[in-house]
Amino acid sequence: MERPLVNSTIIGLIALVFVVPLAMVISMACMSFGGSGPNGFSTEGYSEILSTLRLRELLVITTRALLVAATATCVAFLVSWSLFRVGSERFLLFFLTLMTLPFLANEAVRVFAWQHVLSEDGVFNALLSRVAGGDVRLFNATNNLNVLVVMVLNCIPFGVFISTASLKTVPAIYWKVSNDLNLSSTSMFLKIALPLSKVALYASFVVTFFIAFSLSSEVNFLGGASKISLRNLVLSLMSASKFQSIFALGALMTLLIVLFILAFRRVRSSQLLSMS
Amino acid sequence: MSSAYTQTSNSYNSNLSRAAFLRLLGLSGASIGLLGLAGCKRDGETIRLYASGTLDIGDGWKRLEQDLGIRLLFDDNGNDSGPIIANMLNGNAAFDYDAGGIQGGIERELALAGKILPWDLSKIPNWETVWPWIKDIPNCKVNGKQYGLPLIVNADSIIYLPDKIGGTVDSYEVLFDPKFKGRTAMEDAWMNSVIFTAIYFKENSIAPIADPGDLTESELGVVMEFLIQKKTEGQFRTFWRGWEDGVRLIKTGEVYAMTGWEPIVYEAQKAGLNAKYAIPREGYEGWSNNLVLHVGAEERGIVDRVHEFANWELGGFYGCEIAKQRGYVVPNSSSVAYAKRTGEFDAAEQERMLEHVRGKFMSDKSKVYWQNTRPKNFKLYEEWWSKLRNA
Numbered sequence: 001m002e003r004p005l006v007n008s009t010i011i012g013l014i015a016l017v018f019v020v021p022l023a024m025v026i027s028m029a030c031m032s033f034g035g036s037g038p039n040g041f042s043t044e045g046y047s048e049i050l051s052t053l054r055l056r057e058l059l060v061i062t063t064r065a066l067l068v069a070a071t072a073t074c075v076a077f078l079v080s081w082s083l084f085r086v087g088s089e090r091f092l093l094f095f096l097t098l099m100t101l102p103f104l105a106n107e108a109v110r111v112f113a114w115q116h117v118l119s120e121d122g123v124f125n126a127l128l129s130r131v132a133g134g135d136v137r138l139f140n141a142t143n144n145l146n147v148l149v150v151m152v153l154n155c156i157p158f159g160v161f162i163s164t165a166s167l168k169t170v171p172a173i174y175w176k177v178s179n180d181l182n183l184s185s186t187s188m189f190l191k192i193a194l195p196l197s198k199v200a201l202y203a204s205f206v207v208t209f210f211i212a213f214s215l216s217s218e219v220n221f222l223g224g225a226s227k228i229s230l231r232n233l234v235l236s237l238m239s240a241s242k243f244q245s246i247f248a249l250g251a252l253m254t255l256l257i258v259l260f261i262l263a264f265r266r267v268r269s270s271q272l273l274s275m276s
Numbered sequence: 277m278s279s280a281y282t283q284t285s286n287s288y289n290s291n292l293s294r295a296a297f298l299r300l301l302g303l304s305g306a307s308i309g310l311l312g313l314a315g316c317k318r319d320g321e322t323i324r325l326y327a328s329g330t331l332d333i334g335d336g337w338k339r340l341e342q343d344l345g346i347r348l349l350f351d352d353n354g355n356d357s358g359p360i361i362a363n364m365l366n367g368n369a370a371f372d373y374d375a376g377g378i379q380g381g382i383e384r385e386l387a388l389a390g391k392i393l394p395w396d397l398s399k400i401p402n403w404e405t406v407w408p409w410i411k412d413i414p415n416c417k418v419n420g421k422q423y424g425l426p427l428i429v430n431a432d433s434i435i436y437l438p439d440k441i442g443g444t445v446d447s448y449e450v451l452f453d454p455k456f457k458g459r460t461a462m463e464d465a466w467m468n469s470v471i472f473t474a475i476y477f478k479e480n481s482i483a484p485i486a487d488p489g490d491l492t493e494s495e496l497g498v499v500m501e502f503l504i505q506k507k508t509e510g511q512f513r514t515f516w517r518g519w520e521d522g523v524r525l526i527k528t529g530e531v532y533a534m535t536g537w538e539p540i541v542y543e544a545q546k547a548g549l550n551a552k553y554a555i556p557r558e559g560y561e562g563w564s565n566n567l568v569l570h571v572g573a574e575e576r577g578i579v580d581r582v583h584e585f586a587n588w589e590l591g592g593f594y595g596c597e598i599a600k601q602r603g604y605v606v607p608n609s610s611s612v613a614y615a616k617r618t619g620e621f622d623a624a625e626q627e628r629m630l631e632h633v634r635g636k637f638m639s640d641k642s643k644v645y646w647q648n649t650r651p652k653n654f655k656l657y658e659e660w661w662s663k664l665r666n667a
Contacts, residue, residue: 053659056666112520119528140530142514220464220517225507227464227515227665239358240658241385243366 022254029247045244048237049252054245060228061213068151069209073201075152076159076208081193083160084167085185096164100157107154111217114150115141118222146222151212158211159204166200167193198271199264206260322347323578323585326369327377328355328565330604331427336597343593344584357382357467357649364391374573374582379467380415380424380564381649387418392568394421399583402590405608409637415648416566424566425586428604431560431636431644432468435526435541436533438552445554448476450533452502457511461525461534462503464515466661467649471561472535473499475645479558489648496653500660504667526551539603559643560636564607596621605633 032040048054083092117123119141128136170192178188194201216231237245325331329352337348353360353369353376361382363369369376370391386392397403403411406426416424436445441456451460451472462469474488474495483498485491491499506512513531516522519540525531526544544551567589573582588594592614595606600621605611612630615623637644651657 053662053666057662060666115524119524120530121528141524141528142530221521224514225510225512227517232464232665233662235356235358236658236662237358238362239356240655241361241365242655243362 022251022258025247025250025254029244029251032244042244045242045246045248048242048245049248054233057228057233061230061233064148064151065209065212068148068155068212069205071152072155072208072212073159073204076156076204077163077197077201079156079160080163080167081189083164084193092164096161100160107215108217110154111150111221114146114153115221118146141222142224143222144224144226147218150218150222151215154215154218155208155211158207162200162204162207163197166197170196196271199268202264202267206264210257321345321581322349323375323582324349324351324373324572325375325377326351326353326363326373326570327375327567328353328379330355330602331377331565331598333594333597333601336594336601339593339597340585340588344581344588346581346585348585353377355379361385365389370570371572371575373570374576374578375570375585376568377427377565378424378568379649380413380426380566380647381467381651383415383423383566383568384418385650386568387421387423391571392423393571393574393579394418394423395425395569395586396583397422399580400425400587400590402587402608402610405590405610407607407634407637410564410607413564413646415646415650416564424564424568425590426564426607427567427589428598429562429564429607429637430538430604430633431562432535432537433556433560434533434554435522435536435538435544436552436554437526437529437550439550440529440532445533445552446557447480447554448472448535448556448558449480450554451535452476452506452511454509454511456532457509458513459530459532460511461513461516461531463522463535464517466657467647468535468561469503469515470496470499470657470661471645471647473503475556475558475561477502479643488645490651491653491657493653493656496656496660500664504664507664507667542603555636555639559645561647562637562644563647592617593620596626599626599629603629605630607633 029045030041030043032042032044049058083095087095115122118139119125120137120139122139122141124139125136128138174192174196175188178192183191214230216229219227219229219232234246234249237243237249323346325348327350332350332352337350340346340348351373353363357379360369360376360378364376364386370386376392383392387394403425410426410429413424413426416422416426434445434448434450436450438444440459441450450456451462453460462472470491471488474485474491477483477499478485478488483495485495485499514521514525516525516531516534516536519537522534522536522540523543525534526536526540527547527549538553541551541553567586569579569582569586573579590606590608590610592610595608595611596615598604598606599611609630611621612623612627615621615626
């Protein structure tokens with residue numbers, strides 16, 4: 001009898017690897033630290049994170065990440081669909097390698113590049129000035145819209161990878177049948193691509209959400225006078241020696257990931273149901 | 277056959293796959309472990325320094341090896357006080373490294389936690405050559421003992437573009453002047469921005485401030501409410517962060533005046549810009565990057581060697597090298613004497629840089645208020661700064 005690849009021992013090991021750190025981070029969030037190590041138990045870390053000020057920061061970070069993830073997921077799926085429909089295999093490989101891999105390489109480099117493009121004497125204003133004549137100063141590298149735009153651009157490649165991979169795994173019979181039925185491209189998109197990519201869309205959203213949640217270079221270098229990011233929040237807590245709160249934040253984040261995983265199982269089940 | 281796919285059956289074998297995977301995992305883990313152990317190997321002639329990147333002189337450390345037979349391993353601590361304190365108090369930095377280079381102010385917290393040791397100044401003869409007022413920097417001492425040795429010092433003020441401002445800047449007022457709304461900036465760090473504003477308040481009698489580097493709760497409230505109001509009015513273009521951001525804002529002309537580091541002015545001037553560093557009538561923000569002795573040195577029995585290293589840093593060569601590489605100065609005259617004696621460095625240039633910094637501290641026109649990265653109310657500072665970010 002063949003043994004399954006994933007058996008209860010492996011599930012147990014995975015649980016150990018993920019549950020133990022979660023338990024540690026939850027308990028560390030309740031320990032107050034002195035000069036020589038843990039020396040007390042309190043819920044101060046959680047109360048600090050749930051204070052009005054910190055909640056407001058988390059709300060800004062979360063809302064921004066949701067907006068970025070939703071936009072990036074939609075755009076990425078449309079890009080993937082277009083590539084899938086019109087691009088040859090070779091073009092698809094070429095596009096994915098040359099156009100998206102550099103995007104995965106280094107966030108700070110991309111942000112600096114955009115800073116150069118968006119700054120007052122940057123590429124955009126220079127082009128506009130040449131076209132319109134005079135000294136056009138429409139763009140500048142320090143405002144919140146820039147943060148959103150560059151975050152979305154930085155997240156799209158991740159979504160493109162996931163969505164393209166998903167579309168490539170749709171059984172060929174679906175496309176063959178839809179061709180035989182003379183379905184329009186829009187119908188194929190709405191009736192086949194979208195329903196069969198539910199899991200991919202969800203995965204793309206979750207991945208880009210967590211990426212956007214933790215991005216900070218955009219905020220630091222393009223964000224004008226508003227500097228709210230997860231990194232700055234953690235540095236602020238570190239600087240105030242509120243280490244418990246950092247662990248509390250870690251615990252909340254990990255619980256959020258667990259919630260996403262549970263939701264993923266539901267989405268996956270519903271997709272399998274619709275396919276059957 | 278170790279492949280997950282066997283040629284005979286041409287079918288997938290999960291047991292082989294898992295075995296191969298676990299073997300790979302085991303090998304990787306062992307390799308990583310061995311790499312870590314290799315990093316632990318050390319001898320008494322090696323000193324590990326955990327310091328701000330600005331203190332690094334790269335190949336210049338070879339001279340230390342020639343002079344004292346000490347090999348130096350330098351690790352950048354990132355210069356941000358929060359993570360440094362986290363690594364020192366809750367991490368292993370105090371034990372993994374023999375010495376540290378920090379922005380002045382966090383000595384008290386580290387000393388009281390038993391993570392750093394006081395220097396025995398009798399073992400550092402070159403300490404005698406350090407400028408007297410530098411020896412009196414209050415943040416370097418804890419309970420009367422010298423925990424921080426100022427290695428480099430400078431005094432910061434306002435970077436500005438005279439052509440855009442329309443003249444010479446001699447006051448922090450320019451930062452808050454509505455005429456330059458949206459064209460001024462401050463650093464996204466309370467340890468610099470709060471003290472600049474407090475100096476402005478104190479010296480212009482806008483609010484009673486006792487010590488701009490260590491504000492009381494009420495003083496801090498007044499200063500921060502003012503900054504928040506100015507931010508909401510759109511006075512500040514941004515709160516800049518890091519070298520590249522600071523340089524860009526001035527070089528592109530997006531900001532006409534901002535508080536910041538002097539090397540940014542040099543960088544802008546190198547690019548052909550007419551950028552200046554103000555001599556504010558209210559005074560400068562003085563800062564020092566201090567050498568501290570980690571408890572790890574005591575554990576390894578190399579405290580005396582670290583003292584020798586500290587003495588070497590104040591001996592002349594290091595001062596010349598840091599001035600040449602980074603434009604910062606060691607607060608004594610050893611570097612100029614060394615340059616003149618050996619001819620290895622341009623003595624005139626060394627003297628010019630030294631006099632420039634000393635002039636800022638000694639000029640009748642200017643006062644210096646010392647930066648304090650760990651004021652008594654540092655938690656409140658942090659809270660107010662978060663409020664500013666949220667405003």
